[in-house]
Every structure is written in structure tokens, then in C-alpha cells.
Amino acid sequence: MKDVLKRIVFGKREKYWWMNALVPLISILLAFIVGAIFIKITGRSPVVAYKLLFGASGLFPGPYWKSHFAEMLLSSSMYIATGLGFAIAAKGGLFNIGAEGHFIVGGIAAAYLGYAKPFAGLPKFIHLPLIIVGVMLAGGIWGAIAGYLKAKRGIHEVITTIMLNWIALYLIEAWLVIGPMEAAVETGISGTPYISLSAKLPKILPPTRLNISIIIILAVTFLIWYLFYKTTFGYEIRTMGHTLMFGMEAPKAAGINVERRTIQTMFIAGAVAALGGAFMVLGVLFQYPPIFEGGYGFDGIAVALIGQNEPLGVILAGILIGALRTGATTVQLAHIPKTFPSIIEGFTVGFIALQMLIRYWIMKLIQGRKKSVQTEMGGGAK
Amino acid sequence: MNSNIPFLNASIAQALDYTAPILFAALGGVMSENAGVVNIALEGMMRFAAFFGVWGSFVSGNAWVGLLWGVGIGIVLGALHAYITVKWAGDQIISGVAINVMAMGMITYLLESVFKTTGYSPPVAYFGAPASKIHLAFLKGIPILGAFAELTILIWFALILVVVLHFVLYHTVLGLRIRAVGENPHAAETLGVNVFKIKWFAVISGSVLAAFGGLALSLGTLSSFTNSMAMGKGFIGLAAMIFGKWTPFGALGAILIFAGAQVLQLFMQGTATGFAKLIPLGFYLSLPYMLTIGALIGVVGKAVGPASDGVPYKKES
Amino acid sequence: APAEEEPPVETIKIGLVTDVGGRGDRSFNDSALRGLETWAGKVKYVKGGGYEAITDAEFDASIPEDLKDRNIQPLGVSAKVLESKDKKDYIPNIASLVEQEKCDLVIGVGFMLAGAIGESAVKYPDTKFMLIDAPPVDEDGNMIDPPNVVGYLFNEHECGFLVGAIAAYATEAGKVGYIGGMPIPPVLRYEAGYRAGLKTIDPSIEIIGQYTGSFTEPALGKSAAESQISQGCDVLFHAAGATGNGMFQSICERGAPYWGIGVDVDMGLDENLCPARTLTSSLKHVDYATYLAIKSVVEDTFHSGLIIMTLKDGGVGYAPDHVADALTQDQIDKVEHLREMMIDGVFEVPTDPPDVDNWTPPTDF
Amino acid sequence: MKALEVKGIVKQFPGVLANDNINLSINKGEIYAIVGENGAGKSTLMKIIYGLYTPTSGEIFVFDKKVDIKTPYDAIGLKIGMVHQEFMLIPRFTVTQNIVLGDEPSKGIVFDYKKALNEVEELSEKFGLKVDPAEKVANLPVGIQQRVEILKILRRGAEILIFDEPTAVLTPEETEDLFKTLMKLKKNGKTIIFISHKLKEVIAIADRIAVLRRGKLQGIVERGKTSEVELARMVVGRDVVLKIPKAEAKVGGTVVSIRDLTVKSKRGIIGLKEVSFDVCAGEIVGIAGVEGNGQAELVNALIGFTRPIKGTIAFDGEEIRVITPFNIRKKGMAYIPKDRKMRGLVLPFRSRENIIMGQHTLYPFSKNGVLNNIEIDKFTTKKLEEFDVRPRDIHTRARNLSGGNQQKLILAKEMSMEHKFLLASQPTRGLDIGAMEFVYHKLIEEKERGMAILLISLELSEIMGLSDRILVLYNGEIVGETTPDKTTEEELGLMMLGLKKQKRVAQ
Numbered sequence A: 001m002k003d004v005l006k007r008i009v010f011g012k013r014e015k016y017w018w019m020n021a022l023v024p025l026i027s028i029l030l031a032f033i034v035g036a037i038f039i040k041i042t043g044r045s046p047v048v049a050y051k052l053l054f055g056a057s058g059l060f061p062g063p064y065w066k067s068h069f070a071e072m073l074l075s076s077s078m079y080i081a082t083g084l085g086f087a088i089a090a091k092g093g094l095f096n097i098g099a100e101g102h103f104i105v106g107g108i109a110a111a112y113l114g115y116a117k118p119f120a121g122l123p124k125f126i127h128l129p130l131i132i133v134g135v136m137l138a139g140g141i142w143g144a145i146a147g148y149l150k151a152k153r154g155i156h157e158v159i160t161t162i163m164l165n166w167i168a169l170y171l172i173e174a175w176l177v178i179g180p181m182e183a184a185v186e187t188g189i190s191g192t193p194y195i196s197l198s199a200k201l202p203k204i205l206p207p208t209r210l211n212i213s214i215i216i217i218l219a220v221t222f223l224i225w226y227l228f229y230k231t232t233f234g235y236e237i238r239t240m241g242h243t244l245m246f247g248m249e250a251p252k253a254a255g256i257n258v259e260r261r262t263i264q265t266m267f268i269a270g271a272v273a274a275l276g277g278a279f280m281v282l283g284v285l286f287q288y289p290p291i292f293e294g295g296y297g298f299d300g301i302a303v304a305l306i307g308q309n310e311p312l313g314v315i316l317a318g319i320l321i322g323a324l325r326t327g328a329t330t331v332q333l334a335h336i337p338k339t340f341p342s343i344i345e346g347f348t349v350g351f352i353a354l355q356m357l358i359r360y361w362i363m364k365l366i367q368g369r370k371k372s373v374q375t376e377m378g379g380g381a382k
Numbered sequence B: 001m002n003s004n005i006p007f008l009n010a011s012i013a014q015a016l017d018y019t020a021p022i023l024f025a026a027l028g029g030v031m032s033e034n035a036g037v038v039n040i041a042l043e044g045m046m047r048f049a050a051f052f053g054v055w056g057s058f059v060s061g062n063a064w065v066g067l068l069w070g071v072g073i074g075i076v077l078g079a080l081h082a083y084i085t086v087k088w089a090g091d092q093i094i095s096g097v098a099i100n101v102m103a104m105g106m107i108t109y110l111l112e113s114v115f116k117t118t119g120y121s122p123p124v125a126y127f128g129a130p131a132s133k134i135h136l137a138f139l140k141g142i143p144i145l146g147a148f149a150e151l152t153i154l155i156w157f158a159l160i161l162v163v164v165l166h167f168v169l170y171h172t173v174l175g176l177r178i179r180a181v182g183e184n185p186h187a188a189e190t191l192g193v194n195v196f197k198i199k200w201f202a203v204i205s206g207s208v209l210a211a212f213g214g215l216a217l218s219l220g221t222l223s224s225f226t227n228s229m230a231m232g233k234g235f236i237g238l239a240a241m242i243f244g245k246w247t248p249f250g251a252l253g254a255i256l257i258f259a260g261a262q263v264l265q266l267f268m269q270g271t272a273t274g275f276a277k278l279i280p281l282g283f284y285l286s287l288p289y290m291l292t293i294g295a296l297i298g299v300v301g302k303a304v305g306p307a308s309d310g311v312p313y314k315k316e317s
Numbered sequence C: 001a002p003a004e005e006e007p008p009v010e011t012i013k014i015g016l017v018t019d020v021g022g023r024g025d026r027s028f029n030d031s032a033l034r035g036l037e038t039w040a041g042k043v044k045y046v047k048g049g050g051y052e053a054i055t056d057a058e059f060d061a062s063i064p065e066d067l068k069d070r071n072i073q074p075l076g077v078s079a080k081v082l083e084s085k086d087k088k089d090y091i092p093n094i095a096s097l098v099e100q101e102k103c104d105l106v107i108g109v110g111f112m113l114a115g116a117i118g119e120s121a122v123k124y125p126d127t128k129f130m131l132i133d134a135p136p137v138d139e140d141g142n143m144i145d146p147p148n149v150v151g152y153l154f155n156e157h158e159c160g161f162l163v164g165a166i167a168a169y170a171t172e173a174g175k176v177g178y179i180g181g182m183p184i185p186p187v188l189r190y191e192a193g194y195r196a197g198l199k200t201i202d203p204s205i206e207i208i209g210q211y212t213g214s215f216t217e218p219a220l221g222k223s224a225a226e227s228q229i230s231q232g233c234d235v236l237f238h239a240a241g242a243t244g245n246g247m248f249q250s251i252c253e254r255g256a257p258y259w260g261i262g263v264d265v266d267m268g269l270d271e272n273l274c275p276a277r278t279l280t281s282s283l284k285h286v287d288y289a290t291y292l293a294i295k296s297v298v299e300d301t302f303h304s305g306l307i308i309m310t311l312k313d314g315g316v317g318y319a320p321d322h323v324a325d326a327l328t329q330d331q332i333d334k335v336e337h338l339r340e341m342m343i344d345g346v347f348e349v350p351t352d353p354p355d356v357d358n359w360t361p362p363t364d365f
Numbered sequence D: 001m002k003a004l005e006v007k008g009i010v011k012q013f014p015g016v017l018a019n020d021n022i023n024l025s026i027n028k029g030e031i032y033a034i035v036g037e038n039g040a041g042k043s044t045l046m047k048i049i050y051g052l053y054t055p056t057s058g059e060i061f062v063f064d065k066k067v068d069i070k071t072p073y074d075a076i077g078l079k080i081g082m083v084h085q086e087f088m089l090i091p092r093f094t095v096t097q098n099i100v101l102g103d104e105p106s107k108g109i110v111f112d113y114k115k116a117l118n119e120v121e122e123l124s125e126k127f128g129l130k131v132d133p134a135e136k137v138a139n140l141p142v143g144i145q146q147r148v149e150i151l152k153i154l155r156r157g158a159e160i161l162i163f164d165e166p167t168a169v170l171t172p173e174e175t176e177d178l179f180k181t182l183m184k185l186k187k188n189g190k191t192i193i194f195i196s197h198k199l200k201e202v203i204a205i206a207d208r209i210a211v212l213r214r215g216k217l218q219g220i221v222e223r224g225k226t227s228e229v230e231l232a233r234m235v236v237g238r239d240v241v242l243k244i245p246k247a248e249a250k251v252g253g254t255v256v257s258i259r260d261l262t263v264k265s266k267r268g269i270i271g272l273k274e275v276s277f278d279v280c281a282g283e284i285v286g287i288a289g290v291e292g293n294g295q296a297e298l299v300n301a302l303i304g305f306t307r308p309i310k311g312t313i314a315f316d317g318e319e320i321r322v323i324t325p326f327n328i329r330k331k332g333m334a335y336i337p338k339d340r341k342m343r344g345l346v347l348p349f350r351s352r353e354n355i356i357m358g359q360h361t362l363y364p365f366s367k368n369g370v371l372n373n374i375e376i377d378k379f380t381t382k383k384l385e386e387f388d389v390r391p392r393d394i395h396t397r398a399r400n401l402s403g404g405n406q407q408k409l410i411l412a413k414e415m416s417m418e419h420k421f422l423l424a425s426q427p428t429r430g431l432d433i434g435a436m437e438f439v440y441h442k443l444i445e446e447k448e449r450g451m452a453i454l455l456i457s458l459e460l461s462e463i464m465g466l467s468d469r470i471l472v473l474y475n476g477e478i479v480g481e482t483t484p485d486k487t488t489e490e491e492l493g494l495m496m497l498g499l500k501k502q503k504r505v506a507q
């Protein structure tokens, strides 16, 4: 997917542009092959496993397809959100491990705005947008903290985002959810109160749970793409992406306000990742439970990387992972542990990392000369 | 007063016990990143090693065999990471994430296949057993030093490694070359330093260190593998390495602050009275993390890594 | 007795959805699985999935002391278990158990599934559902009572109270520890009961209580235990899931005079923990509840509603483990007497830790 | 005896034929110069000889033996050493560590730093290249850094030394030192290949001169058998007016005025002491000085990279309290940085993206925050033509441009930007004479359009030729102010070394 959009903007530039699309596909294919071998080794049947996996993945029509399809898109929308959270920061040369934190911050914000008095009971067309805005603000601010510390204090974002993840977790689950925001426990079910009807994401494919979250995230993704490749703001962020990590100062010298952009980039990253948490609360759980157990944040990194940090790529990768996870629970019926799909996810990312090798193979196929491969890389490498 | 000495020592001992796994991971990071290869797979490597250590100890009934298995998987993963990032100049972040994700899936899968459970392994021979600890009776009762009276061999190893690694990096030819490769591989190459060899070495030895981190957890602190045991420790190690400005002693310092706060936090919770009782649990639990950021803002400040850390090294064509 | 009659021709299918803890949590997920697989199904889970039958010996061994007299017999049902990796999985898991596996009864383990079971119950009126630790709720979190759902709650505070009392007698230091995972309702009920029990026997006993913030971090559990021990505690009780393994770890390393108290299941029987120094365990018979629910389906006596499992009906209790070694017969009798009193409703045990302070303990026992 | 021979070397880059069948034969003990336009293929050829690039075809002979140089390691083995256009140094390491790296004196595995220090000491004595072995390279001015590079290759017993534009970054003094060194090396029988754009130098020092153009060998001239003019014609393919056109300054109002500016240097010592001066519309003020005497500090303060510890900077009569590159550029300042790669360009970006950096927010490149690609491409095409950036392709990544062409791209970017004040720090570094001439004309043009220009340069000829007023920086202070017609290069030289002060014209 790499550079696809660059090409849309700049016209076909790289000689072997189609490679950028082909490589991830081959990576995924290889991952499934290796995955099959792995199952075989551990004494199970790859055929059965994949049958179940894909049968229930929602990717292909089949029994109960509708509900699987719905479940797939439900997860995908969350993976895309956290994936973008990572990709956006990466575009600006920032290494954001904070999607996990942004996710739960988004969750709690959504829950609060969803049940708290002044808001709850507003008409849906006001309440829902209001929640979305609030969620993005909350997640954005949480992200901006890391951005601020990076910009003003030069503190490495890796540290701050990791620490902020844990701080968010504990402040939310060991304070807010069991304190100020705790529900009246007469049902014995703790966590925050449930959100009002007006806060729930409208369903779009009854009787399934599928709701507008996927539409929202697709829209957001488009906006992000537009931001990056069509606006001066995105242009500035990309100049940082190529220089920040290597201590180059060209953008700053050119009068680009790098500090502010850094903070803004982290804000946007946080805001988008937070949407994922909101989707979980507004569309699936309807409350913030005592223990949230996201995990979406870290998978988001994988999603972003499989998608080569490009908006379109993130969408496709998000759908892939969403499908794998949806099919995941059903493979248990063949007595294959539910985590099997994340093995495939791992292999996929692995082969993506090995794309130089894959490119080299492809090149060899087209014209078995190593030199040309290297020059192609020298010329086209990021 | 004297009555507090045992408690003080015990607390320090706990802090050290808590430190060891993270410290190993951080040192692993120091090793490979000084050679210019980012390793965010510390987390996954710990998890792999924690499991294989237990597995080895389980089948052999001998903790040392477990140790070997753990080191073995460390080498394998290191080789994988090096093959991707050094041989094929692949993106180091992507490669690292790949290993982390695989660790999540594969280990659960193996745990299930080997021990028929997705939760825990049975207990195995380990280094934390009172018998196998290093006993320095003469230290007992001395304030602070007393904490070192009964530590596992792995904790000692971690502490000694800090010194060793410092020596290697800053006082040996190898160290000079490692750092040169991390700073400017092209310069190093024009002087005939074999950049690739150095990177391979640093990455593999780095991940072996990370592997020890996993072992310190499953065969040091505990005696079994728990599916979620290494959760986040590798990343804390990563953070500590950066906090410590990519130096062994720096990392140690960072982790001691963190582990200290962790122990303190638990203690304060337990003995909270009066006003302290009103402080929500969340603030106690997040104290170590807030403290870390605080320390960075207040004291440590800006950290700059090796100049070409994370930059894939490709020969010009 | 119903157990004597032949199992029905086409076997009844029971589905079970674990919460994210999953199989092998050595806690209530495993407990529920015992009720379904070991007791109702008389099978055991084997490598690579699948089941194999177990011998009568194994079967009898699996039944805890305090349930021996409750006539637990195989029900010849077949089990379908789905683990959940994520909260989002509950509903799809239930759906595939109902739609694909055509299960007669679907069991949801843990209050996390309250919503999922609630929704599904409405969606699939012809399937029966059982929910552990909570009543079913609808999309707005309101308790509902569909005709096809039975919910089981447990009085953790009652068994917590008993182990508290035992701890009070067992401690020599006059200082005991409590380790919690996250302060969620069941855990809080345990803590409240525990504190109440201690207060009843000897108000002067000091309690050091710590929350590790996680149910899955044995290393933290160990730190907590070490910290409490180094502050002079000699009896430790945990309600922290896997985190608690760390507590038993340090108990095991130190041996006498330290005692550990297990939670949910009889951890004194768990070879993997520390049988030698497990004083007792506060039992929460999810297994028995599960068994009862299945039985009601098999015998077609299923009733919807909310069932609260108490000391009286064997829903909760304490495991004998090493109580006899640590306590004098006279003390044991006192504990037993307290048990009677609770069963007879002579006194109530608070369910929220803060309430313990101004709660007046029973005296004449 | 032939030291080095290349036969039919061809190097094809995607889209660019950098070297086209080049044949050279270089005798042992001679100083062999290679000149040519930017992008002619000089560096490429050298990199091939040093094993950094693999040629598409062609053969190399070293001391009459056919060799196959795959890596710099092979080159070193063949006693070939190279001082690169961009230095290959590790700033965080000390001079000594940099020099001994790869062949370290050691006791067992332990790095014997003391021994290394002595070795370097001796080495610099032996070749008369003064450096402080214990100093961090980051703290060294380029001149000294280059010495370190030379010592590096000498220590490896190099017989053939390649210098890629060594003088581009040097002050006249440093250049003279270097030439002394080169002659000394020549006496010791070393062979030297020397790339430069400064034809005067080349004629002064080289025994033979090869001229490259568009990747082809244009011709080889013997020492003394050519003149600067003639050589220039060979290089550029047309006559070049090396004399800088004089234009009378129509001095307007003050644009920038600096008062007792005091700035700390990277190393925390005071690098600039209480400097005061004005730059007016329509004049070029030249700053002469040996590198490391505060130029960097002055530049950093003006562009807002470092905050002065004392003093004020006023723009258009209005004092600016806190200067950031952002707000100062808004006020209308353009800046040609000395360091292309660090401050000039985003290397992975294409020409079209680089050239708008800094003005991307302005119409027509963008309108309410949305980029207008058609306009950008039009503009880029025009500018590449105007500033003769090669290749013309607006999609070339800056990374793949030759040094000189990168510099041209920066000039195109900065000079076409809306501005009142131009801060030019060594604007002609690495340019061929053709380009140099072009830049001179541009600067004069600017001035006539009423721009205020502050020119920082190590080239006295440049300073003398272009400036209307000359300020001499020494040791962080302005030790003299004069005008080209009132002084000579000699006098300036003395002032730059602090040997001669001159009363300043009162402000």
C-alpha cells in the first residue's frame, strides 16, 4: 500500500509502483502458509482450521454470514481507529505506543458523556455528535500531553506514551469506575452506569449489532488522508516525519512551527484512537465495565504497520485483522486455541518487515539481476 | 527503629526482585540500540524466554536447563530480528512488533499444547527456591546491605551485568566499534569495520539479555509461567533504557526509581490511615508511572540516542 | 433418585462461554467448567481439545468435602465450551452456541456477561441460559427477568467471614494480610466478610490490605505478599485471581509459620500452588451452581429468576485443608457455630469493607 | 608508474547516466585534479574507485594490477583513502577515537586509549596536522575536522588519497594549510586525486587536470598549459565572466539592526560578544572571518535557533523580543543555510515538495490550507529551469541530487521566496563556477531590487566582490568595518586573524 496515495497525488513515479501493493499481499499469503505449517506441526488440521477461520470471518458468504460480517466490521472499525492513531503519529516522525491509553480514555469519556445528566436525554442528533466531539477532545488531550512533553521538554514520546497508558488505566479503573463514576450496584454489576438510548450508535444492519461506527471511521480516515496529502498542515507534518527522528532541522529552519505541529499531531493521533474506545462503549458494551481489557491499542500498531502507515492501507489491514479476530473464536470448535489468528497476524507483520527480501525475489523474477534491484531500492527507498 | 531494619531490607530486596526482569530487558535494549538497531521486541522476547525457560525446567526438572532453553530462544529471536533488520535492512519497528505479536499468539498456543491449559504452567524447578538462592548470612541485619543477604542468582547476574556491559561498551575495542556503528555506520564501514557483523552480534546478544529478563520472571521471581506475566515489563524496560540515555547505569537508575516507587506504593496502600485512606487507589497504583514522568521533567530532561539508531543500514549501490 | 435413570437418548447439549479469564484460570472459570465437564459430563478436557471419559475414582475425587453429601451424579450431557478473547466476543460466542451448536442451555461465566446473556435471552427465547455472579440485564443495564434465564449470585462475604474467623485464630503475630486484584463487587464482598470475621474473633488484629491493580500479575502478588510478611503478617488471604499465585509462591518459599488462604476454589488441593501451607480456602461453588442449573435442565425443572447461593444451600463455604492443624478443636467448633448462626440468620455480614468499621459483631458463640 | 587507472567506467543511476565511459590514468606521486559542473559525475567516479558504488561496467587498475573493489575495505587494502564531500566522522567521538577506529591499539580486548592518544599525537606531528587528540569532533570547526579525516586515511598507510571538494568548506587560511599538506604528501610519494570547483586553486596545485561534463571525460590539460578562463570554458562549455559585476548601492532604510548581541555557542562558551550593526535595504553587508569566530552563533541568533543572552534584534525598526524561525520568516527573512542536509532540504522529498517548503502556506501554492499541486508543479518546473538544477525532473528526490544541485535547489527555494532580508551563509558552497556566477548575479539583482542582504562567506574574493560594507568577525567580536574599495584582501586577512584592528564607522 506504501506510496499509493503519494502516487495519486504526484502521478505514477516509482518505476515498480505496483510492488507497493503486491508486497503486502504476498506477505499475508506467506503468513497463512507458515501458519498452516505451524498448525500441522502442533498436530492439528490446517484445512479445518482455515475453513472455520474464514467461514466465520465474515469475509466470505456462508452460513450466518450476515452476523459474522457485522461482527467483523465492528472489530475492524476499532482496529482502524487505533491503527490510525499509530500511523498519524508515525507520519509526523513520532513513535506513538499510546493508542492503548487513548482507547480507554475514549471509552470512559464516551461512557460519562453517555450517561451523565446534562447530556443524557438530549435528542440523539445532538447527543451523539456531542459525545464524539467530547471523546476526541479527551483522547486528543491525553495524546497531546506526550506531544507537549516531547516538544517543550524533549522527553522521548516512547517513554511518555507507555507511562501514560498505565496512568490512564489505573486512574480510570482503580478510581473513576469504582469511585466518582460508579453505578448504583443494586444489580451486582459494577462499572459505570449504562449510557442513555440517545448515546447509542444507530444500528445499520438489523438484526446484527453492526452500527455506524464503521461509517464514522471510514469518514475520519478519508479526512486524515486529505489532511496529509492535500493540505499544508499535512505537508508540514510529513516534512517532520522525514527529519525529526534524525535530528535534522530543515522544517524548523523553513519556518515550520515544529513544536506546535508535534503537539497537534499527537492530539490528532490520540483523538482518532480514542474513537475506538468510544465505539466499544457506544456500540457494544453500553457502559465502561470494571475491567476494560482493550488490547486494541497494541494490535493497532500491527494494523498500522501492515497498512504501511497509509490511510487506505490501515483500512484494509484493519479489515483483515478484524476478520481474523472474528473467525478466531470459532476455530475453538476445532479445538484450536483462540489465539491462533494472532499468530498469523504476527507472521504477516514479520513478512511486511521482510519486504526488502520479497521485493528482491519479485525483482529477480522480472529480471534476475541483483544490481538493478539495489538501484531500484536506492532510488525508491523511503 | 531496629525493628524496622528487617522491613527496610525486605523492601529493598523486593525492589531488586522487581527490578531484575526489567533491568535485563533494558540492558538488552542498550546493547542493540547502541549498535543502531531499535529493539521494541523486548516484550515479546521476555515472554518467549519466560515460557521456554519454564518448559525446559519442566521437562528436565532442572532450572539450569530451563535457563539454556530460554537463552536458546533468545538467540533464535535475536537472529530473526537481525536477519530482518540487518541482513535485509527491514524496518526495525515493524520487525519488533512482529515478534511481539507472535509472542502473544504463539506462547498462548504453545502453553495450551504443552501444558493443556491457557492459564498457567505447573510449578517447576527455579532459582528463587530458598535453597537455590545466594545466601550471604553475614549481611543479615545490616541496614540496606542486609537486602543482599538472600537474592536469586539472576538478580545478582543482572546487577553484575550492568558493570560488565558498561565496561564492554566504553572500554573495549568491541564496544568502540558497536557505538561507532550506532553513531555512523558509513563512517565505520569506510574504516573497514564490518558493520553487519557488529550489528548481528549486538542484536543477538541484546535479545539474549532480554530473554534473561523473561527468565528472571518465570524462574526467578516465580516458578511457573503465567499467560499474562510479562505484560508490559518489556516496554517499561524500553522506557527505562531511554530514560537512562542508552547507558547501562542510567537504565539501572531509572528502574530503581520505578521499582522503588512500586514497593513504596504497595506499602503506603497497606498502611494507609486517616487522610491517606481517602486517596483513591488509582493514584497509589499509578504513582510509579507518574514518578517516572516527573523525574524526566524535573531531573533527567532531554535524551538523545545514538545518531543512527533505528536507521536501516543499506550499502550505497 | 434421578441419577439412576438412563441418560436421555439424544444427549442434551450444554454450551458455556468463559469470560476473558478463560480455561485454566484456576478460579471461577475452571470451577464452572468442573461443574459442566467433570460432574455433569463426567469427562475431562485433553490436549488438543476434545474430551475423554474419567473414572469413577477421579469423579469422586473431584467432589469437595462440603459437597459430598449433596449427591452429585453424572448427567450425561455433552459440553461445548467457547472461550472469549475480548468482551466483544461474548455475544457472537453465545450466538454460535445457540445457532450452530443448538445448545439447550448456555452458561455465561462471570458478571461481565450479564449484558450479553440478557440480550441473547431475549433474542433466543427457546434456549435456556444460566448466568453466574449477576442477574441478566438489558441494553440499558436494567435488571430483567426473562423466562429463560437463571442467574446465580454468591454470598462471598459469608465464606469470606468464615476464613476471616479462621485466620484470626490461626495468626500468632496478630497481624494478617489481604491481597485484592481490582476492587470489583465480588472481591469487595470477600474483603468485607474477611474483615468482619477477623473483627468478630479479635478486633485488635491488624489487617494490611493491598490491591495490586491486576488479576493477572503473579509477580505483583508476590511483592504484595513479601511486603505484608516483612511487616509481620503471618496469615495471608487473596482475592486476586492469578495475581494470588504470587502470594502462594512466597508462602511456599517461607513455609511455616506462614499460612495462605485460597479463594473461589479449594486451592489446598491444587498441587501447583502450595497445598502444604494452605490454611483453608473460601469456597464459592460456581461448580455446584453450574451443576444445579444443568441438572434442572436435564430433569426439566428449570426455573428462571435469581438464585442466591448461600452457606445454607452449599453455595459458599470454606475448605478444611489445614484448619485442623492450625486451630484447636474448640476454635473449630466456634467457627462452625458461627457458621450455624449465619445459616440461621442470627447475624448479617456486611458486603462493603467500609461498613465493617461500624458493624457490631456477634458475641455469644 | 601508474598509481591508478580506470578504463571505460560507466555508472547508470535510474534515469541518470552519471559516468559515461570514463578513462583516466594517474601517475604515482602526482596531484591529479578533476573539475566539472555540478552533477558532472565526479563524486560518483570517486565513490566507485573507493568501493562505495559498483560501476555498471568498466575496469580499475591500481599500481598496474587489475583490481575488483567491492567495499571500502578492499580500497583500504589497496592503500586507497578518501576524504568525502560530506565528512565521515562521528561527532560524539574524540579525534583519537575517530582516527583509530577499525584498527585500534588494544591490550587484549581492552581498548588502549592512552596508546591511541599518543599514536595520534605522533601522527599529527609527523604530517604537521595540528589537532587536539582528546577533543570531541563535534566541537571542531570543519577545518580541523578535515584534518582528522586526512589523518584517518594516512594512518591506514594510504598511498592514493582522494579529496572530494576539500576546499569547499575551508577558509583561505585552512585552504593554504591543506595545500601545504598536500605538497608535503606529494613529496612523500603519495598520489593525490583532488576535486574542486575553485579553478584558481586547481591551476595552482594540480599537475594534471581532467574535466568532466555530463558524465563524459571532456579533456585533460597539463599544468601551466591552461588559464583559468580557458579551463572555465571547458567546464561550463561557454565563457564565464569571473569578474563580479559591480553595482552601485542605492541604500534605503534600515531593515535589520542588531545591538550588543551576545550569544552562547553550542559548547556553552560565549561565541558572539556585544555585536552591533545594521543592514539596510539595497545593500550587501559582508561578514568576513575565520570559521568558528561566531558566524554560527550570529546566524543561529538571527534565524531564532538560539536565544541571545543579551542584546536586541530589530526588524523594520520594530524590536522582536522572542525570535523563532517561524515569526522571523513571517517578517520577511530568507535564509540560505550553510548545511544543506541538516537545514536546507528534506532529503526524501522530491524537488517539487522541497522547493515550496517555507512558502507552502502562501498563495498560489495553497489556498486556505489546501495545496494546489498544479501551481506547485508549474512553479517548480520554472524554477528548476531558472536555477539550472539537474536533473530537471521535478520528481527527483533531493537525496539523489548531487551536492551542487542540492545547493541550487535551496537557492531556488529561498530566493524565490517573498522577503525583505536575505541571510546568506556561504551561498556558493559546492557550486561550480557557472552556478557561482549565476548566484552572484542573483545577489546583485536582489540588491538592486532593494533587498537587504547579509552575506557570510569564507571566500574573501566573494566578500570583496559583492559587499558594499564589510564587517570582520574575530573571536566573536567585530574587529573592523570597511568597504571593498578602502581595503585589500591582505588587510582583511590580517584583521580576520585579529592582528589588525580598525576603527569602526560610528553607527
Ligand SMILES: Nc1ncnc2c1ncn2[C@@H]1O[C@H](COP(=O)(O)OP(=O)(O)OP(=O)(O)O)[C@@H](O)[C@H]1O
Binding pocket: A378, A379, D013, D014, D016, D017, D018, D036, D037, D038, D039, D040, D041, D042, D043, D044, D045, D085, D390, D391, D400, D401, D402, D403, D404, D405, D430
Ligand atoms: N544515488 C543516486 N541515485 C540516482 N542518481 C544519483 C545518485 N547519486 C548521484 N546521482 C546523479 O548522478 C549525477 C552525478 O552526481 P555526482 O554527485 O557524481 O555529481 P558531482 O560531479 O559530484 O556534482 P557536485 O560537483 O555538485 O558534487 C547527478 O546528476 C546526480 O543527480
Ligand SMILES: Nc1ncnc2c1ncn2[C@@H]1O[C@H](COP(=O)(O)OP(=O)(O)OP(=O)(O)O)[C@@H](O)[C@H]1O
Binding pocket: D130, D131, D132, D133, D135, D138, D139, D140, D141, D142, D144, D265, D271, D290, D291, D292, D293, D294, D295, D296, D297
Ligand atoms: N581541537 C581543536 N584543535 C584546534 N583548534 C580548535 C580545536 N577546537 C576548537 N578549535 C578552534 O575553536 C574555534 C571555534 O570552533 P567552533 O566549533 O565554534 O566553529 P563554528 O563556528 O561553530 O563552526 P561552524 O561555523 O561551522 O558551525 C575554531 O576557530 C577552531 O580553530
Ligand SMILES: [Mg+2]
Binding pocket: D042, D043, D044, D085, D164, D402, D403, D404
Ligand atoms: Mg560531488
Ligand SMILES: [Mg+2]
Binding pocket: D291, D292, D293, D294, D295, D296, D297
Ligand atoms: Mg562559525
